[in-house]
Amino acid sequence: MPEMIPLGWFHTILGVGAVVSGFYTVxxxxVISLEQRSGKLYVLLTLIVAGTSLGIYNQGGFGIAHILGVMTLAALLCGVVMEKTKLFGSASKYFQALGYTSTLLFHMIPAITDFLRRLPIGDPFIDTLEDPMLRQFHLAFLLIFVIGLVAQARWLSKSST
Incomplete structure (x- = not known):
């Protein structure tokens, strides 16, 4: 694994802040909303982290991490648009939740991948992106995401009645 560049450290530190503020808010x-201080912090940090991810090329070019960065920016934009414009009327709150909550999943995929490929230093948990341990983490995060999204949808439907 290549050494971390200063942009990588900045990205990682703000990424930890984003994940903590995102899970705290949820x-x-x-749900994540710009109406909450922690929601605003999450959106801002996520915007910075996704943007900086596009400038990190330690794997030889534009790759899956960059695609996740673009997806994060798109999901973040979707969440903000749904929250601010109510484009789809009463259904907008569900799309807002989907957009913002998706960004949490998009944070966790590269976070666990980088963690397992870097630590412990000198003898990382995994050597390849095809490692079964990594796939199990990704599947677990996907399951948590789906369960969380269903729980949010139920809460949103109950809170609007």
């Missing part, structure tokens, strides 16, 4: 408020 646990406390059930």
């Amino acid at each position: 646990l406390k408020y059930k």
